[in-house]
Amino acid sequence: MRHTKSVLLALTAIAVLIAQPLTRPAFSQAISPSAMQQIRDLVQEKVSRTAVQRKLGSSLVYSIKAARGERLTPTIASFPNAIDSLDVDVASRVLVDIKCFPNNDLVAGINRAGGVVLYASAPQGSIRARIPLNQLDSIAGRTDVGSIKPSARAILNRRGPSPAPAPVVTTSRGFMVPAAVARLLEAFTFAGSLVTQGDVSHQSNTARAKYGIDGTGVKVGVLSDSAEEISFLIGTGDLPPDVVDYQDIDQTLNGGPGTSEGTAMMEIIHDMAPGAKLFFASAFNGEQSFADNIVALRNVYHCDVIVDDVSYLDEAVFQDSIVAQAVNDVTADGALYFSSVANSGNLTSGTSGTWEGDFLNGGANGSYTLHNFGGGQTFDRLTSSTTAVTLSWSDPLGASNNDYDLFVLNAAGTAVLYASTDPQNGTQDPFEGIFTNSAIPVNSRIVIGLFNGTTRALHLDTWGGRLGTATAGNTHGHNGGANSISVAAVYWNSARTGTRAFVGGAANPTETFSSDGPRRIFYNPNGTPITLGNFLFGTNGGLLLIKPDMAAADGVGCRTPGFFPFFGTSAAAPHAAAVAALIKSAKPGLTNAQIYQAMISTALDIRAAGIDRDSGYGIVMAPQSISKALSK
Amino acid sequence: MKTKCILGFVLLASFLMSTGMARADLIFDMGVVAFSPTGDQLGRLSRDGITSDWAEQKAFPGVINTGTQYAYELFDFNSGVYSFIQVSFDDPFVAFFDSAYLKPYTPVSLDINYLGDPGSSGEWFGNPNYFQIQVPQFTDLQIVVNEVSHGGGSGKSFDLLVEGFIDQNYDGAPTVPEPATILLIGAGVAVLGLVRARRNRNQPVSCSK
Numbered sequence: 001m002r003h004t005k006s007v008l009l010a011l012t013a014i015a016v017l018i019a020q021p022l023t024r025p026a027f028s029q030a031i032s033p034s035a036m037q038q039i040r041d042l043v044q045e046k047v048s049r050t051a052v053q054r055k056l057g058s059s060l061v062y063s064i065k066a067a068r069g070e071r072l073t074p075t076i077a078s079f080p081n082a083i084d085s086l087d088v089d090v091a092s093r094v095l096v097d098i099k100c101f102p103n104n105d106l107v108a109g110i111n112r113a114g115g116v117v118l119y120a121s122a123p124q125g126s127i128r129a130r131i132p133l134n135q136l137d138s139i140a141g142r143t144d145v146g147s148i149k150p151s152a153r154a155i156l157n158r159r160g161p162s163p164a165p166a167p168v169v170t171t172s173r174g175f176m177v178p179a180a181v182a183r184l185l186e187a188f189t190f191a192g193s194l195v196t197q198g199d200v201s202h203q204s205n206t207a208r209a210k211y212g213i214d215g216t217g218v219k220v221g222v223l224s225d226s227a228e229e230i231s232f233l234i235g236t237g238d239l240p241p242d243v244v245d246y247q248d249i250d251q252t253l254n255g256g257p258g259t260s261e262g263t264a265m266m267e268i269i270h271d272m273a274p275g276a277k278l279f280f281a282s283a284f285n286g287e288q289s290f291a292d293n294i295v296a297l298r299n300v301y302h303c304d305v306i307v308d309d310v311s312y313l314d315e316a317v318f319q320d321s322i323v324a325q326a327v328n329d330v331t332a333d334g335a336l337y338f339s340s341v342a343n344s345g346n347l348t349s350g351t352s353g354t355w356e357g358d359f360l361n362g363g364a365n366g367s368y369t370l371h372n373f374g375g376g377q378t379f380d381r382l383t384s385s386t387t388a389v390t391l392s393w394s395d396p397l398g399a400s401n402n403d404y405d406l407f408v409l410n411a412a413g414t415a416v417l418y419a420s421t422d423p424q425n426g427t428q429d430p431f432e433g434i435f436t437n438s439a440i441p442v443n444s445r446i447v448i449g450l451f452n453g454t455t456r457a458l459h460l461d462t463w464g465g466r467l468g469t470a471t472a473g474n475t476h477g478h479n480g481g482a483n484s485i486s487v488a489a490v491y492w493n494s495a496r497t498g499t500r501a502f503v504g505g506a507a508n509p510t511e512t513f514s515s516d517g518p519r520r521i522f523y524n525p526n527g528t529p530i531t532l533g534n535f536l537f538g539t540n541g542g543l544l545l546i547k548p549d550m551a552a553a554d555g556v557g558c559r560t561p562g563f564f565p566f567f568g569t570s571a572a573a574p575h576a577a578a579v580a581a582l583i584k585s586a587k588p589g590l591t592n593a594q595i596y597q598a599m600i601s602t603a604l605d606i607r608a609a610g611i612d613r614d615s616g617y618g619i620v621m622a623p624q625s626i627s628k629a630l631s632k
Numbered sequence: 633m634k635t636k637c638i639l640g641f642v643l644l645a646s647f648l649m650s651t652g653m654a655r656a657d658l659i660f661d662m663g664v665v666a667f668s669p670t671g672d673q674l675g676r677l678s679r680d681g682i683t684s685d686w687a688e689q690k691a692f693p694g695v696i697n698t699g700t701q702y703a704y705e706l707f708d709f710n711s712g713v714y715s716f717i718q719v720s721f722d723d724p725f726v727a728f729f730d731s732a733y734l735k736p737y738t739p740v741s742l743d744i745n746y747l748g749d750p751g752s753s754g755e756w757f758g759n760p761n762y763f764q765i766q767v768p769q770f771t772d773l774q775i776v777v778n779e780v781s782h783g784g785g786s787g788k789s790f791d792l793l794v795e796g797f798i799d800q801n802y803d804g805a806p807t808v809p810e811p812a813t814i815l816l817i818g819a820g821v822a823v824l825g826l827v828r829a830r831r832n833r834n835q836p837v838s839c840s841k
Contacts, residue, residue, distance in 0.1 A: 193800060
């Protein structure tokens, strides 16, 4: 009897010992005490900031302290990446975005501090400037300055390898040609110009012939990084001689020329709608300039169709920020606006780098409540590297009262590698961002902490990275705006049948990198709630948008140097825009809504049956949509 | 009325002539085939990241690893009426490199008769890669598929597809009616003629209702 009791006791003790780790909070296993201490120390640093320091983005605070040789916290000497991630020119001036009341005295103050104002918008209360790092707090101390953040990064939605190096050996033709081939090609003239395969994929070639239209009378505006190759492409016949470059990239601001992706986009439109008149403006001179150029393409040049392929990494997720608001303005005025949906992957292809959902209490660490990503796990693992991680939550722009912070830990969970700890106390944006010029290591752990406030919907984005625990719903900003037509990408030869028209179905899936939707917004552009008091996914708050709207071709050949092939949703968006231009030229009196309806109602269904989160309504086709439009 | 009839026939003929345009023509599609080497070569073309296209002749990319033996397979074809050739290559194993040559391919001198290549093996997102070459009509050509590591192609498969176009707009060759089609059209025209002759005896013929 005693023996049985002893055995039972021993078994119970073993069972308890085995079960004990399961009952512990998961984060205590996942994140080491040393990393937890570092996070607690970082919050101490955050609360100790002066009123002036609280106007600066946390990465600027970290950089200023590092530059002065000040220790950041008792457990972290400095974040070496903080300074490296800033855009610093040869005069050691940092590119920053300032929320302020622009005035002459402020501009003079920036100049006296050794800085320079590059762009200013009084209506929007913003300035983009270069200012020496050690002068940032003096500028932030002014009463007419609200906040100073590192310049928002812009990215193109092109995918693929870097442009190939130019050939070394040249002849009068420009290239070394073996003798036998040279003889073969004697008296043989190369085409010079190239045509997108998308002209066949979308059947715009047959549509032009069938309906006798070519886009004549339609004005199309293109926004990308730059269009330096315009003259070359006019010479080869790939662009019309009357293309207008309204405002190209600011090379001083951007530290050099762009990639001329804008000409590659215009080539696609010119191939499919050769009669359309083309206009270009850069989207790379800051978000405010981007927004202003969208409006200029409509108000100055009266563009009927506008298309872009640029994303800013700090664009709002749950509300329209300035670029999306500019899209709202021009679409309300009668323009159609197309945008690349982005290239951050999708859940269907197993490439998602997005986590979207409501904050869930995962346990406390000092002043923080850590987010539970599911199953008690208080971190999400980065399974493919990236150079940016951003966090947004469902508070209105410029009025966030809930203070979330973002941390990236090493793979073992023993040390904090990066942190973003901006304060939110009622006047800031609901945004934290970690940016680096070197890749964030694979297997790093991403941690979200709620410092102060309540539960909100979260959107974590790794911008081309991948997450161990991922969701759908990547597209946001103006790329997934309510009034943008968001375009996903489908490889022109995805069916492996050569240069043929798209057939839809399983033969033409979206690219594995194409961002998915849907998108949920909780605020109107002016910051008023869409559903008062309901700001969560779980309670069906806000408004659900079908994004992307449609899909179009990518991977096509363009004459712009470095764009053969041209992959990405950057290439897809101009294909869809060109179809819209053809519809508009076929029946100029149609409204935006009628053209959009003609496009989506005749699209080829791909991915999940019906409307889906990867392609929206499916692949847009020229003849079918024109036929539909003409029947209206 | 007679003018209208002639106009109708001309329009019909124009339509029939034009049906060959604005479409892609397939020269051959191997489908998925297992690598079956034709022979071995020392060294292989450098993957320089530059894709050949119809705009201009690509420079010879150079030869690398001249001391290493690589198996290669040849695919012969004639360009026929096409001058614009597009080669698509689906290489899911990223084990091969394809290129185009004017026939004959000379494995000991890879620069001789070189025409073009895609600049890379495989494709970054799992799609077929492709390249373009321009040649005079009716040229004998060869596509060379070589493994990119010694023995690395053994047991692997790929999909090779070659298209021909008459211009850079991806237009196919105009359709030439088959003899049977010509006979059919001829018979139709004769019947129409007979009907018209009969009607002519009684009343004027009209194409309009």
